[in-house]
Amino acid sequence: MKIEERDGITIITTDERLDAVVAPQLKEAVSKLAEQAETKLVIDLEHTRFIDSSGCGALVASLRAIIKSNGDMKIANPSPQAKTLFQLTRLHRVFEIFDDMDAAVKSFTSS
Amino acid sequence: MKIEERDGITIITTDERLDAVVAPQLKEAVSKLAEQAETKLVIDLEHTRFIDSSGCGALVASLRAIIKSNGDMKIANPSPQAKTLFQLTRLHRVFEIFDDMDAAVKSFTSS
Amino acid sequence: MDDELSVKIEVPAEIILLRPLDHFVRILLGQLPAFSGREQLINNIELAFDEAFTNIQRHAYRSQHKGPVTIEIKVGPHSLEFRFEDQGQSFDPSSVQPPDLDQPAEGGLGIWLMRQVMDEFHYHSEADGKNVLRLIKRFPQHDGDSA
Amino acid sequence: MDDELSVKIEVPAEIILLRPLDHFVRILLGQLPAFSGREQLINNIELAFDEAFTNIQRHAYRSQHKGPVTIEIKVGPHSLEFRFEDQGQSFDPSSVQPPDLDQPAEGGLGIWLMRQVMDEFHYHSEADGKNVLRLIKRFPQHDGDSA
Ligand SMILES: Nc1ncnc2c1ncn2[C@@H]1O[C@H](COP(=O)(O)OP(=O)(O)O)[C@@H](O)[C@H]1O
Numbered sequence: 001m002k003i004e005e006r007d008g009i010t011i012i013t014t015d016e017r018l019d020a021v022v023a024p025q026l027k028e029a030v031s032k033l034a035e036q037a038e039t040k041l042v043i044d045l046e047h048t049r050f051i052d053s054s055g056c057g058a059l060v061a062s063l064r065a066i067i068k069s070n071g072d073m074k075i076a077n078p079s080p081q082a083k084t085l086f087q088l089t090r091l092h093r094v095f096e097i098f099d100d101m102d103a104a105v106k107s108f109t110s111s
Numbered sequence: 112m113k114i115e116e117r118d119g120i121t122i123i124t125t126d127e128r129l130d131a132v133v134a135p136q137l138k139e140a141v142s143k144l145a146e147q148a149e150t151k152l153v154i155d156l157e158h159t160r161f162i163d164s165s166g167c168g169a170l171v172a173s174l175r176a177i178i179k180s181n182g183d184m185k186i187a188n189p190s191p192q193a194k195t196l197f198q199l200t201r202l203h204r205v206f207e208i209f210d211d212m213d214a215a216v217k218s219f220t221s222s
Numbered sequence: 223m224d225d226e227l228s229v230k231i232e233v234p235a236e237i238i239l240l241r242p243l244d245h246f247v248r249i250l251l252g253q254l255p256a257f258s259g260r261e262q263l264i265n266n267i268e269l270a271f272d273e274a275f276t277n278i279q280r281h282a283y284r285s286q287h288k289g290p291v292t293i294e295i296k297v298g299p300h301s302l303e304f305r306f307e308d309q310g311q312s313f314d315p316s317s318v319q320p321p322d323l324d325q326p327a328e329g330g331l332g333i334w335l336m337r338q339v340m341d342e343f344h345y346h347s348e349a350d351g352k353n354v355l356r357l358i359k360r361f362p363q364h365d366g367d368s369a
Numbered sequence: 370m371d372d373e374l375s376v377k378i379e380v381p382a383e384i385i386l387l388r389p390l391d392h393f394v395r396i397l398l399g400q401l402p403a404f405s406g407r408e409q410l411i412n413n414i415e416l417a418f419d420e421a422f423t424n425i426q427r428h429a430y431r432s433q434h435k436g437p438v439t440i441e442i443k444v445g446p447h448s449l450e451f452r453f454e455d456q457g458q459s460f461d462p463s464s465v466q467p468p469d470l471d472q473p474a475e476g477g478l479g480i481w482l483m484r485q486v487m488d489e490f491h492y493h494s495e496a497d498g499k500n501v502l503r504l505i506k507r508f509p510q511h512d513g514d515s516a
């Protein structure tokens with residue numbers, strides 16, 4: 001997992017898998033970010049081939065935490081597996097998902 | 112495994128692993144190529160992370176077959192694991208090994 | 223099931239085993255002709271396997287007691303079966319409520335996902351304290367990547 | 370050996386298992402603190418494991434009879450042990466000539482490589498027809514990627 005800031009937007013790039021092994025780390029990292037109000041967060045799934053229910057749970061928890069402090073969270077670059085899973089769980093209606101990073105970042109500036 | 116021809120040079124690009132699973136395929140493909148005299152062959156290991164003794168054996172067999180029909184075989188892009196293995200087995204003195212494809216191809220034209 | 227291939231794995235219920243096991247399953251299936259070109263099917267089966275192991279580690283053994291898990295993988299010509307055996311806390315899957323997908327929660331998806339992506343889900347507890355979970359997937363008979 | 374982690378795997382001696390098993394080992398080791406940043410060490414141990422399994426499949430069972438192989442992986446704080454058990458043809462490793470590296474051959478490297486990259490190589494046959502191969506690797510105590 002990698003965290004960087006670019007032009008006021010925080011980008012978390014997750015590893016090959018977003019599973020029960022790393023879900024707690026993601027939740028913790030985002031809950032720290034959410035201590036600041038109005039955090040703009042993109043979760044970049046470009047390198048993430050596989051997500052399980054623990055990963056979904058961490059993403060839901062992250063969105064909650066960020067929204068609670070008046071920020072917003074977007075998801076970029078879902079893999080085919082992630083897309084299928086988000087659709088199955090209907091999380092594609094909960095998350096704002098973008099097929100590339102640019103679109104995710106722009107969605108903040110235009111709002 | 113992928114076989115192509117470029118300017119009279121045959122390039123075999125091996126997969127992630129060159130192990131006991133695929134060693135027979137490599138040997139067979141090269142022995143077919145060696146039916147023609149003076150085959151110029153490059154084995155491109157760019158995508159190959161891991162080689163075992165069966166893989167080494169297939170490379171030795173390939174070199175033999177190609178040389179027997181007056182061709183020549185070079186190896187390009189060995190991974191760190193392949194380099195270590197070639198050194199351990201002293202095959203680095205048997206194979207002509209190049210760190211990139213260009214150098215491997217040029218080594219034919221300049222000879 | 224006409225077994226073509228049968229594998230048995232005994233591991234402690236530690237989360238460090240999740241990825242080695244998932245990869246074992248994924249790479250094994252990826253080499254089987256029945257799964258050739260069916261990436262989504264492999265993803266779904268890897269997911270079910272992952273959820274089953276995670277649940278045993280997290281719930282049956284409450285993430286602490288690193289008790290034994292015995293996993294059997296059987297691949298036949300027409301179907302695949304996972305069998306997980308643990309000696310931890312048992313539960314009653316029929317009493318687990320399906321998730322309300324309109325109210326996304328942080329948990330409660332595991333069992334439901336296993337049932338979604340696999341064809342059969344069986345769970346029972348034995349008198350000697352063993353709990354057995356069986357997941358079965360029948361291979362699609364037609365071309366295409368359905369799951 | 371103070372076991373921290375112990376895994377037992379029973380598979381048929383089929384070449385289709387080689388990659389799933391190798392990946393299992395590689396991904397397990399990759400998560401252990403003792404192997405952090407030691408890619409070459411992991412490569413070498415994966416190689417020894419790969420050679421041991423391949424030899425059982427090819428020699429003990431002569432590539433045909435897909436007999437059982439039981440593999441135990443034990444990781445302690447200071448060392449790692451693989452134990453392979455087969456019920457096929459036995460052999461005498463001490464009668465295997467080391468390869469002549471000046472005369473590259475198409476085979477004959479497997480046993481020698483296992484001995485090169487591991488710290489201990491033990492093989493014995495038991496009265497009931499079981500053959501047992503044990504490979505042990507002690508972890509380097511100092512920093513750096515030696516192997
Ligand atoms: N293998 C298991 N052993 C014991 N209890 C389990 C097991 N799997 C699931 N459970 C119970 O069923 C509940 C629902 O599981 P699941 O649908 O996977 O969601 P979650 O794991 O997020 O709670 C768990 O909270 C737990 O109480």
Ligand SMILES: Nc1ncnc2c1ncn2[C@@H]1O[C@H](COP(=O)(O)OP(=O)(O)O)[C@@H](O)[C@H]1O
Nearest residue numbers: 424425428429458459460476477478479480481
């Ligand atoms: N597990 C085994 N069971 C039976 N025989 C074996 C086993 N491993 C090795 N051998 C014997 O030892 C010889 C040398 O093995 P090895 O060094 O791995 O080279 P190779 O496998 O290329 O012959 C083999 O040819 C075989 O006769």
